[in-house]
Amino acid sequence: MLRSSLARRAGAVFAGAAAVLAVFAAPAAAAPAVPTQLNAADMALLNGVRLAGLWEMPAGQMAAEKGSSTRVREVGREIAKQHVALDELVTVAANQLGATIPVDPTGQQQGWLKEMQNAKGVQFDQIFVTRLRAAHGKIFPVIGAVRSATRNPVIRKLADDANRFVLTHMRLLESTGLVEYGQLPPAAMPPAEDLSAMGLASANAGVGPPVNPTLLWSLLVGMLVVGSFATFRLLRGR
Numbered sequence: 001m002l003r004s005s006l007a008r009r010a011g012a013v014f015a016g017a018a019a020v021l022a023v024f025a026a027p028a029a030a031a032p033a034v035p036t037q038l039n040a041a042d043m044a045l046l047n048g049v050r051l052a053g054l055w056e057m058p059a060g061q062m063a064a065e066k067g068s069s070t071r072v073r074e075v076g077r078e079i080a081k082q083h084v085a086l087d088e089l090v091t092v093a094a095n096q097l098g099a100t101i102p103v104d105p106t107g108q109q110q111g112w113l114k115e116m117q118n119a120k121g122v123q124f125d126q127i128f129v130t131r132l133r134a135a136h137g138k139i140f141p142v143i144g145a146v147r148s149a150t151r152n153p154v155i156r157k158l159a160d161d162a163n164r165f166v167l168t169h170m171r172l173l174e175s176t177g178l179v180e181y182g183q184l185p186p187a188a189m190p191p192a193e194d195l196s197a198m199g200l201a202s203a204n205a206g207v208g209p210p211v212n213p214t215l216l217w218s219l220l221v222g223m224l225v226v227g228s229f230a231t232f233r234l235l236r237g238r
Contacts, residue, residue, distance in 0.1 A: 038097060042155045045146040046094055048139050049162050050101040053087035055109035056080075056132060056169075059116060063128045068121045072128065075172045079132070086165045093158045129178040136170045137184060 056079060063076020094101045105113070112131045119127050143166060147159035173179060 038099060038152060038155070039150075041146045042150055042152055043099065044142060045150075045155060045159060045162070046090060046097075046099055046101055048142055049086065049090045049158065050094070051106060051109065052135065052139060053083045053090070054102065055105040055113055056135070057083040057087070058113060059128060059132060062113075062116050063124075066120070066124055067128070068125050069176070071176050072125045072178075075176055076128065078172060079169050082165055082168065086162065089161050090158060093154050096154050097152070125176070126178055129173050129176050130180065130183070133170060133173045133179050134184065136166050136173070140166050140170070141187070 058080075060076040060078075060080030060083065064073050064080060065076075067073040067076055090101065093099075104110075116124060116127055116131070140163075143159050143163050147156060147163065150156050150159065
């Protein structure tokens with residue numbers, strides 16, 4: 001009976017030590033999944049893609065009709081055609097998400113369309129290429145930024161589709177030979193990556209710091225010593 005009792009006590013001590021070690025040695029639990037939701041960046045993509053189609057479709061149609069060169073007419077026709085498909089994609093995405101998107105171009109975009117309507121010949125060609133190339137260059141980095149951070153699968157898919165269309169349109173416009181690269185605005189660079197200890201901690205928010213192995217073994221040895229001492233006292237008392 002004495003041995004059985006001592007064995008049970010020693011077993012309990014070792015089991016407790018093993019449990020403590022397992023708890024501290026186990027990797028930190030993953031942060032809970034962020035619920036799917038629309039944020040300002042998601043809405044910026046929805047609205048930006050929709051607005052692009054609202055003015056670039058008629059701009060492309062104008063170019064197809066009144067462009068002074070064969071290539072400008074071809075590019076205008078193709079861009080207008082592709083924006084029909086892209087506009088359908090953004091409309092479907094907005095309906096799935098219950099989001100409201102614009103139905104008219106902005107005042108500035110309407111001004112660009114009026115500018116094209118009043119231009120003729122090579123002047124029209126240059127305005128068409130310049131305005132559309134600049135507009136595509138502005139939304140291109142927005143698509144990448146939203147794609148890299150969105151939690152919403154519908155927005156992620158729209159960003160993938162929009163990226164392909166916008167890149168194709170920039171290449172089409174550049175194929176006219178009318179893009180004035182020196183007049184393009186400089187790229188908006190993201191802020192420098194924070195490699196400080198605080199920055200890394202923020203980047204890994206939700207992940208607990210690693211536990212020092214020395215501390216783990218100290219706890220285990222301490223519990224074993226306490227258990228051994230208790231067992232020795234019991235035996236001596238008997």
